[in-house]
Amino acid sequence: MFINISNLKKSYTSGVVITEVLKGIEMKIDKGEIGVILGPSGSGKSTLMNIIGGIDRGDSGRVIVDGIEVNNLNDDKLTDYRREHIGVVFQFYNLVPNLTVGENIEVVSNISKSPLNTDDVLAAVEMQDKKHRFPRELSGGEQQRVSLARAIVKNPKLLLCDEPTGALDYQTSRSILRLLELVNKKFGTTILMITHNAAIAAMANRVFKLRSGQIVEDVVNQGIVPAERIEW
Numbered sequence: 001m002f003i004n005i006s007n008l009k010k011s012y013t014s015g016v017v018i019t020e021v022l023k024g025i026e027m028k029i030d031k032g033e034i035g036v037i038l039g040p041s042g043s044g045k046s047t048l049m050n051i052i053g054g055i056d057r058g059d060s061g062r063v064i065v066d067g068i069e070v071n072n073l074n075d076d077k078l079t080d081y082r083r084e085h086i087g088v089v090f091q092f093y094n095l096v097p098n099l100t101v102g103e104n105i106e107v108v109s110n111i112s113k114s115p116l117n118t119d120d121v122l123a124a125v126e127m128q129d130k131k132h133r134f135p136r137e138l139s140g141g142e143q144q145r146v147s148l149a150r151a152i153v154k155n156p157k158l159l160l161c162d163e164p165t166g167a168l169d170y171q172t173s174r175s176i177l178r179l180l181e182l183v184n185k186k187f188g189t190t191i192l193m194i195t196h197n198a199a200i201a202a203m204a205n206r207v208f209k210l211r212s213g214q215i216v217e218d219v220v221n222q223g224i225v226p227a228e229r230i231e232w
C-alpha cells in the first residue's frame with residue numbers, strides 16, 4: 001500500500017469556534033495508481049491533500065506514504081519529505097513570473113536529489129519550443145503544462161493535483177488530463193487529484209467521495225476510461 005491513511009482527524013480553531021474539517025479519514029492507494037477525490041467546496045479536499053503533501057499536519061490518526069509516517073515527522077524532516085517525494089500542481093499554475101519556462105523548472109531540479117532532465121520533461125509536456133518564454137507569454141493551458149513539468153522534474157513519488165483543470169477550457173483540460181495519464185504511465189508516478197468534475201473520475205483507479213470531512217464512498221474503478229475518451 002503506497003498511501004495508507006487511517007482515522008485522520010483535523011480541526012481548525014478560530015477564536016472560540018472549532019471546525020472539524022476531517023472526521024476520521026480512511027484512504028488507501030497502491031503505488032502507480034491514479035486516485036481522484038471528489039467533493040463539494042468546503043468538504044475538506046484541500047486540507048486532506050495538504051496533509052498528505054506535508055504542507056499541513058493532522059491532529060490525530062496515521063498518514064503513511066511509501067512507508068513514511070508523515071504525521072510523525074518533525075518540521076525539518078517534513079520539509080525533506082515534501083522536497084524529495086512530492087510534486088504539486090495547483091489550479092492557478094503558481095509559476096515565477098520573472099523566470100523563463102526553463103528557469104522555472106530548473107529552480108526545482110537544482111534542489112532535487114535525482115532530477116529528470118529539464119528538456120525531457122519539457123518534451124513530455126510538449127513545451128520544449130517555449131523554454132525561453134516567460135509565463136505571461138503563455139496561454140493558461142501552456143502555463144499548466146509548465147507547472148506540470150515543474151512538478152515532475154524532481155521525479156516525485158507522488159504527484160498531487162488540486163483542481164488542475166479548474167481554470168481551463170474543455171479541450172485544454174483534456175490535454176492536461178492526457179498528460180497526467182502519460183506521466184503516470186511513463187514515470188510510474190502515483191497521482192492523487194482533487195476535482196469538482198465527476199467525469200474525470202473515469203480515468204482513476206480509485207475514487208473517493210468526500211462530504212463534510214468524511215469519505216462517503218470509496219470505489220475501485222473496474223472500467224478505467226483513457227483520458228482521451230472522457231467527455232463532459
Ligand code: ADP
Binds near residue numbers: 012014021042043
Ligand atoms: P475543499 O478543498 O473541499 O474546498 P478545504 O479543505 O479547503 O475544502 O476546507 C474545508 C473547511 O475547512 C472549510 O470549511 C474551510 O473554511 C476550513 N478551513 C480550511 N483551512 C482553514 C484554516 N487554515 N483555518 C480555518 N478554517 C479552515
